[in-house]
Amino acid sequence: MKTILVTGGAGFIGSAFCHYIYNKYPDYRILVLDALTYAGNAKNLPVDICNDFDNERFEFWYGNILNAGLVDALVEQSDFVVHFAAESHVTRSIFDNKLFFETDVLGTQTIANSVGRNTNKVKKFVHISTSEVYGTAVSSKMDEDHPLNPMSPYAAAKAGADRLVYSYWATYGTPAVIIRPFNNYGIRQHLEKVIPRFVTSVLLGEKLHVHGDGLSARDFVHTDDTCRAIDLVLHAEDEKVLGEVFNVGSGVDRNILSLAEDITGLMCKEEECYVKVGDRPGQVMRHTCDASKIREVLGWEPKVSWLDGLQSVVDWYTKNEEWWRDMMWMREIPIITASGKKELH
Template structure:
């Protein structure tokens, strides 16, 4: 198998690349990444020692480049996306361009070159908030924020290429991922890096928003199962992590970082902050044998320790001039938007 991985220098993508490179039946892994704020060569690290890895610096909106790389590939796993909710509130166009048009560019090329598998990586946020119960793969898509809307649209676009043209598309939707290498704009690395420096953190509202936390390695295991054995045209929820309110997660991180609640300030809730996400994942368990293996407390402790030991990796990212104020309400658009990664 010759595999094209878009966004392979990002957080989840780089973990997946390292995993799939270990497979004996994978002859080559081509990573396509634009290396904007969330994609970094350092995330791939030792993977560059593997002769099967080929890195291409480029954008998924570059149709000629995408066509050239797709011609050389037998399968594609599509991670590349704008993914931060706060950024999407002031850069809607960038999210729609990358997440929707970028997916369409890839699907077009996959159709022309008769790709054997197209795995489109998505999120539980497309289902929207659920006050109770859990979403199955058949639930309607009810996104409430621009990021989730752009991912829901890209899911529908990708699946339309299966129904209309027969492109062997599968969609995966995971809950919130955590683990090493994640950009410090996301809550776990943001809180960890601030608390480890003795800095305060801010919590939206009363911190009652519920999220499910899944170790990135468990998500990557599920994605590989779908790549190898998924049924074309199907959606697979990848879950099995741990549910926490924002306040509960903050409490765990305070303990692991040696800080107290005097380090926490409550701020007004972010606009359209969904109260709860929840989905079931029996489908991938029953059909493909997926089972998450990482204990949350152990995985989170390892993650915090990685940030403790590697300030040289994340400290330069704190100077990102394009980022919104972390974990705070956004009052107005900014003039410059992030690009595809």
């Protein structure tokens, strides 16, 4: 039985990965380490941790990634480590940035140090980075050699963690692989993110808030496709992936205005269900993924079509109001713009 340690496994992408592994590999054991911050939810997990204490395939550990002793105790049991744990919201990093550097950089250092002490056991350490490290695109599509120009405290913290992991591979031979997903979407995503915020706004009869002119564009990839990419990396031959960076994205960018129109087209009968608000500081104007490397090396391709994926999200939030109702107060964050104006974003 292989053991996978998943840090941040109660978060959005981390929990999707736990469901994926739990369902696909019945002979794998999953250890989850999560501090259950506002973005983590025990209800996201594939196992009811309150009532299923004796599950031999799944263990949940409540704790902080900065706790080196706890991290060591879990890493030394693990064949694979997949590191999702991070503060992960651009706007929230503008509002309160200290926690982002503590968790994203120092937390990554803690887990990387532990993996380095246990390379006799750990076969692969997969660090989940983000396309936000690139900043605004300087080419039509962004490959793994695109310059890193992070434009928010969150992106800067993730860029630091990303390069820290690479340095551990280069310096110590840590069996690390870095994955840079573009904008993930799917079920069980916190309401601070744009797609669930838009979907729940329509369900609540509110107008959608579109930042600026709505033309900032993102490459959206479904969590199912991201989980398949991580799976391929975990089970690939070492010489193909260790020390490498892989983008994961659809190769199609969609601006926020078109996203609002797609969602309202599925849900709203009025012609205009959105309103424009001030632009967000540190806004990245365009992200489009070049995923040719992971396609050529591992044969990965996105399988979830945009409209099918979006419809599944709409259906899930429509049916699971009890899951998201308690986090409504966190859908918007107060920030001070460069002009000194206070706005909710």
